[in-house]
Amino acid sequence: MPDPSAGQEAARPRSVALVGPYGCGKSTLFDALLAAAGGPARRLGDGRGRGAKADFQLGHCSFMGDRWAILDCPGSVEFAHEACSALAAVDLAVVVCEPAPEKALAVAPLLRFLHQEGVPHLLFINKIDTMTGRVRDTLAALQAWSPQPLVLRQMPIREGETIIGYVDLASGRAYRYRKGEPSELTDLPAPMVEREKEALFALLEALADHDDALLEKILEDVTPSSDEIYRQLHKDLAEGTVVPALLGAGERDNGVRRLWKALRHDTPDPLQTAERRGIVPEGEALAQICKTVHAGHAGKLSYARIWRGTIKDGATLNGHRIGGIYRFTNGEPAKVTEATTGDIVAFGRLEGELTGATLSMSQTAEVLPWPEPPPPVYALTIATEDRKDDVKLSGALQKLAEEDPCLHVVHDIETGETVLRGQGEMHLNSAIERLAKSSGLKVSSARPRIPFKETIRLAVHQHARLKRQTGGHGQFADVKLDIAPRARGEGFVFRDRIVGGAVPKQYIPAVGEAADAATKKGPFGHPVVDIEVTLVDGTFHAVDSSDMAFKSATRMAMQEGLAKADPVLLEPVDHVTISVPNEFTPSAQRLLTGRRGRILGYAERPSWPGWDDVEAQVPEAELHDLIIELRSLTMGLGTYRHEFHHLAEVHGNMANRLVAT
Ligand SMILES: Nc1nc2c(ncn2[C@@H]2O[C@H](COP(=O)(O)OP(=O)(O)OP(=O)(O)O)[C@@H](O)[C@H]2O)c(=O)[nH]1
Ligand SMILES: [Mg+2]
Structure with missing residues (x-):
């Protein structure tokens, strides 16, 4: 596999996802990384990072001549699937965490997930400016949850309680943080020399577990060269045998360049990632959609990872002609003419293709797997304030569901409600907000109704007679019903036990239908289930009886009968x-x-x-x-x-x- 850091030719574009719990500083770090790579000056304090975004943001930049796509993922557990989608597209994950051990633990499930999925990752212990305890305690707390060894690549330098810089253990160089600027080289304070040796030894020990040559050196008390250490780190990270940990404070630009250099050096080449995903290197161009957005006037955008080959604007993928290829530099979409292996770009107007779809020109290429959305755990109803808008609402909901595979839209026939199911309050409220904003509709939401039922506990005999004389000919019907409970789950049944034509055959279906219709709303106002209605007797009139009359009589009998039959809520x-x-x-x-x-x-x-x-x-x-x-x-x-x-x-x-x- 080519080592991108060593190659002469321009390296392939690579991609990194910033993942981690809610509010740990991913978006702030995203801005800092882009700014350090020559992006727009940071919009500090403008609230860019604040407020949970529901979907990942994509930014392109180049750092020291390499092309990068950075994906800033939402942190809330309610948006975990969005982070999964980003992780399925990138070469490396940067797990951002809080510095205090009890807060840092929130990344535990993520570490397990990345290990399970085999996604190479490193840990960035952020907000180091607020750290009061020891970095090692945080790492030890996390280690209990991480199936892979976490190895600290940096050792903090303190003045009193405050961390004012770090030692890069591989190179042995000490740096002093400067707010909003790259760190400056400094001398390692003398009292720290011993501790640095210990920390380096811990790092080497972890690395030596996977390399015999290194182990030999340690045993012989020879310190390996920085290059050797860097090489081993690169190899172990790509193979997933260790998880390196770095320190910093995104908000102050502390440790951001150090992180960039680690990314540059250690992020696996896109071909290596393709191999990890089981994609063979030869074959026609292949891409996969990792996100779908309806971007107003710009139309539908399908974000896609290019796994193989080159795709040019105007090419036909899965039968659709691409209408524009976009990268996002300086926060704005910019049109490009093509995308190649390793790129993550947005394709315009791939109608009919959904997130997760594998894209190719021939459509005979392999189909790549895609993470399943988690089952819904929370629900809210949505309704328009004006019924006239219902058609518009259902169109808007369909678009929303296309963008967000975790959102299920269900029309509940029993309660008559349109129900949104998803991952939590924040997830559904942000979906509803987005819908209102993009469609201009006035909508309200509420807790869904519970589909209660009712049944009866007593068998009753009920007689009802309809006799009405209005002007010309009248209406007459007379029915005697046995209404009895059935076992739970047995449903409704109507039986006819008429003998001798007491109720003529032609009217009997009407009685059955009316009995069934009467179960739609019982004495408590809910559907009645698990009952048996038997027509046992009745009378009729040669002129005045009709289907209608028998239906009315049955309805009366049912209403009275059910109320007397000891009804109960289910x-x-x-x-x-x-x-x-x-x-x-x-x-x-x-x-x-x-x-x-x-x-x-x-x-x-x-x-x-x-x-x-x-x-x-x-x-x-x-x-x-x-x-x-x-x-x-x-x-x-x-x-x-x-x-x-x-x-x-x-x-x-x-x-x-x-x-x-
Ligand atoms: N002290 C300190 N605070 C920081 C640092 N980085 C971010 N913050 C603060 O942490 C809060 C959350 O930052 P964000 O960047 O929005 O966090 P996030 O991880 O993107 O949050 P979600 O996307 O909602 O998960 C903000 O108030 C930031 O100002 C840092 O390096 N040091
Ligand atoms: Mg964020």
Whole structure:
């Protein structure tokens, strides 16, 4: 594999995703990286980084002659799939984290994910200006969660409590941070010389685990050259055998150039990434869509990673002619004529192609896998203020769902509501906001209604007679019904037990239809399920009877009969599985029982060491904001899934309360 840092020819464009928990400073670092690469001066304090963005931002730049695409991912767990999409497209991930150990732990699931997916990554311990404890403690806390060894590449230099610079362990050089400027070379303070030796030894030990020559040197007490150390770091990072850790403060430009140099040196070549993804190097041009946006007047843009070959503007991919290829320099889309292996660019007007689609000219090339969106855990209804806008709303929702594979739009036939399902409050609210903004529609949202049902507990016999004389000929029908409960899940059935033509055959279907129609709204206002209605007797009139008359009589009989048959409210109960690190298992159980859940048990989560799956049956009415509480109890780590299990009777106060909400 070519070493891009050593090659004579211009290196292929490479890409990096900034990932990490909510608010750890990714967007600030993104700005700092672009600024350090000659981008626009930083818009410090203009709020660029603040406020959670729902999707990743793409920026292009060149650093020391190499071309780069940087992807700034949203941090909230609610947008985790967006980060997954970015990670599926890039050569390297920079995991940004907070300096305090308890806050830094929020990256734990990410480290596990990157390890599982085999994505090469390095750790950037950010906001080092606020660090009070020891960097090593933070690293040790994270190490407990990382399947790969984390190795510190820098050692902080302190003056009192404040970190004022660092030693680059591989080169042995000491630097002093300067706010908003590159760090300057300085002398290592004498009292730190011993500590630097220890830190270097720790780094070498970690690296020697994967290299015998290095191990030999350490055993012989020979310090390897900087070049040797850099080479080993490069190799170990690409192979995923170690995760190097760097320090800095994006907001002050501290450690940003050091990070750039590490990226330049260590980010795998795009061909290596393609190999990791199982893409053979020979063959026709191949790309994959990693994001879809409807950019107003610019139309649809499909962001894509080029895995192989060169794609020129105007080429036909999957049967669609590309209408423009864009890169994003200085925050603005700029048209380019072509894109090549390693590029991440936006293609214009690839109608009909969705995020995840593999693109090629012949369409006979291999189809690349794409991460599945996680199942929805939170729902809100959406409605227009003016019914006239409903068509416009459904068009806008379709576009939104095309941009965001985690967003499900469902028209609930039972409740008549349009329901958005997704990853949480922030996710859905930001989707609704975006929709309102792009479509100009006035919309409102609310908690979805629970699809309650009802049934009866007593069998009753009900007689009803319709007799009306209005002007000409009248209306007459008389029915006797047996209305009886059935077992849960057996549904509705109508039977005819008429003998001797008491009700003529021709009217019987009308009775059946009316009985069925009457189950749509029972005494509590919800659909009635699991009952049996039998027509046992009746009378008719030769002139005045009709289908209509028999329907009316049946409706009357049903209404009266159901009310007398000891009706009861039924609520949907779901089978719920909560997944949490096992230290949170007791909290998860308490959370479920506090929500009228019946715990079924818990067990180790398959192939997730240290995690448990807690199983329970929980009423759907208690699930609306379960995810919010679960995340707040588990540092955002807990997830859950659910599916309808059965309908359960609700009595007394609970029934009143549920019906009232
Ligand atoms: N002290 C300090 N604060 C920082 C640093 N970098 C960012 N911040 C602050 O951290 C907050 C969050 O920064 P962002 O860059 O928006 O964080 P983010 O990771 O992009 O956040 P999300 O995209 O919402 O996940 C802001 O108030 C920044 O001013 C830093 O190096 N030092
Ligand atoms: Mg951000």
